[in-house]
Amino acid sequence: MPNTPPMTYEAAVKHLYSRGFELAPRPGETTPNREFDLNQMRILADSLDSPQGRYPSILIAGTNGKGSTSATIASILNASGYKTGLYTSPHLSRINERIQTSGSGASNNQLVAITDDDFSRLYTQIDNVGTELTRKGTLSQSPSLFEVMTALAFRYFAEQQVDIAVLEVGLGGRLDASNIVQPLVSILTDIDLDHMEWLGDTVAKIAREKVGILRSEGILVTLPQHPEVDEVIEDVVTSLNVRRVNAADYLPSHDDQSSSWTNQYTIGVGVDHLRVNSPLAGQHQRRNLAIAIASAFELQRNHGFSRITSASIEQGIHQTYWPGRLEFMSGDNHSTILLDVAHNPAGIATLRLYLSSIFNSASGLPHQLIFGALRDKSIHEMAQKLFPLFRGSIDRIHLVAVNNPRAASLEELKAATDSIGAVTLMHASVADALKEAQETANSTIVIAGSLFLVGEARHLLLAGKS
Numbered sequence: 001m002p003n004t005p006p007m008t009y010e011a012a013v014k015h016l017y018s019r020g021f022e023l024a025p026r027p028g029e030t031t032p033n034r035e036f037d038l039n040q041m042r043i044l045a046d047s048l049d050s051p052q053g054r055y056p057s058i059l060i061a062g063t064n065g066k067g068s069t070s071a072t073i074a075s076i077l078n079a080s081g082y083k084t085g086l087y088t089s090p091h092l093s094r095i096n097e098r099i100q101t102s103g104s105g106a107s108n109n110q111l112v113a114i115t116d117d118d119f120s121r122l123y124t125q126i127d128n129v130g131t132e133l134t135r136k137g138t139l140s141q142s143p144s145l146f147e148v149m150t151a152l153a154f155r156y157f158a159e160q161q162v163d164i165a166v167l168e169v170g171l172g173g174r175l176d177a178s179n180i181v182q183p184l185v186s187i188l189t190d191i192d193l194d195h196m197e198w199l200g201d202t203v204a205k206i207a208r209e210k211v212g213i214l215r216s217e218g219i220l221v222t223l224p225q226h227p228e229v230d231e232v233i234e235d236v237v238t239s240l241n242v243r244r245v246n247a248a249d250y251l252p253s254h255d256d257q258s259s260s261w262t263n264q265y266t267i268g269v270g271v272d273h274l275r276v277n278s279p280l281a282g283q284h285q286r287r288n289l290a291i292a293i294a295s296a297f298e299l300q301r302n303h304g305f306s307r308i309t310s311a312s313i314e315q316g317i318h319q320t321y322w323p324g325r326l327e328f329m330s331g332d333n334h335s336t337i338l339l340d341v342a343h344n345p346a347g348i349a350t351l352r353l354y355l356s357s358i359f360n361s362a363s364g365l366p367h368q369l370i371f372g373a374l375r376d377k378s379i380h381e382m383a384q385k386l387f388p389l390f391r392g393s394i395d396r397i398h399l400v401a402v403n404n405p406r407a408a409s410l411e412e413l414k415a416a417t418d419s420i421g422a423v424t425l426m427h428a429s430v431a432d433a434l435k436e437a438q439e440t441a442n443s444t445i446v447i448a449g450s451l452f453l454v455g456e457a458r459h460l461l462l463a464g465k466s
Contacts, residue, residue: 004124004128005124006121007124007127008120009117009120011120012119012124015127016095019144019148038175038177040143040147041143041147041151041177041180044129044133045151047133047138048126048154048155051151051155051158052158055162055163055165057164057165057166057167057181057182057184058185058187059178059183059186060166060168060169060186060189061169061176061186061187061188061210061213062190063192063344063346064189064346064347065189065190065287065288066189067088067168068280068285068322068325069187069189069288070088071322072278072288072320072322073187073292074166075316076313076316076317077163077164077305077308078102078109078111079315079319080296082307083101083163084163084164085160085165085166086099086111086165087100087166087167087168089149090451092323092459093455095119096116097113098149098153099114099149109315118156118159122155122156122159123148126152146170150170151177153167164184167181169210169213172212173210173211173212174208174209176212182215184219185221185298186213186218187220187221187222187291187295188210188213188221188225189288190223190225191203191206191207191226191229203229208232211233214237214242216242217241217242219244220237220242220243220245222245222247223246223247223251223290245298246294247290247293249290250269250290250293250294252266252267252276252286261282261326261357263276263278263280263281263283272310276293277317277318280325281325281326282326282354285325289317296313323458324339325341326338326340326351326354327339331434331437331438333438333443334441335437335440336444337445337446337461339448339454339458340446340448341450341451341454343373344377344378345381345382348386348448348449351386352385352386355386355389355446358444364394365442365443366392366394366395366440366443366444367389367390367392367395367444368395368398368437368443368444368445369386369395369398369445369447370398370437370453371400372401372413372430372452373453374404374408375407377450379412382416384420387417388420388422390446391420395422395423396422396440397422398425398436398437399414399417400426400430402450402452403430410426414426431460434461
């Protein structure tokens, strides 16, 4: 491996973002210039001494909930005394958030992000290897941002000697860079329409891509889903002789299916009871929690992770840290701000259900929405589901272009609102939208539509409180 002094952290991050965009064209181009190819990722990993083979991995795919499920499983493993790696994408504030491990000194026993020094050191190493492979023609093109990030995570976890890594699939499953591992357990969260330009225009086609994380004689943890999705899953499970673990056994009973959006309930586990007290709000999280619990018991019973107990599962669930998911913050002028990374129709439908349960039209208080989205999302469908909640006479919708190459323009966002009959305002920046929304006293301000939007808004809000 070439021995080159590491870049500074700032230079490494800048260089990383200059790489080819998997889902967006380079500046000045109209279409992405990459094709997904696992062989490219395998060559890169092999040249780094295959770090992903030095520890067992859990691989998690799905449309919605895979990040929450990944974070919960990693927290459970961490609370059980296992050194755990967690790889997720994208990030809210800093790219380091994508790569976390168990670490000393963290509050509430939480996982900690890779340090800037380790990030820049490993990035330099991987960049050198990728450059040499490309120069020799071993790689047909320079590794992409996501391929490099995945390789960086694999190598960091090997250096940290993790006992197990929890890997969230970035896109699809079959051709995702993370899919070169041989997972101990594969997990499928809820599958719905998203990324249709790359994965297919039906839930069945999308499911075909997601089940690409399954292996012959492997193990799948999931829940019953849409009939078309279940049919695809069953076909692949049968053809590969996969053992399927039904997480429905860990859903709360009918008596515990209250209308409360806090997740505090008890489930039966054999002759014992497990008390769930999750900081992640929303009834939809109960499905993610069930999958996390089922996965933990699968690891305990069949894969030698004997330090996992009901008590450590309870502790791990309670200590899960996964911000930006129905997260409340206090704003200026007595405003209440709700951040949620809902970014596709299924996620927006869940957010709408939650807002419908907390909005009180008789209160006379204003409701405001700050919304931005990526242009490849179903913007009109999201608007039709969410925007009608914000068309009262004192309500406002603030549109803002997300800071991302795939962002929908203000004109595209405005076109999605024209048929709603709500008052809409357009802003040049997230900061401007936040400032104007908080000028109206006693507002409930919802920020949704894109993880990138929520991440920037959250960063601004936290910076204002420091």
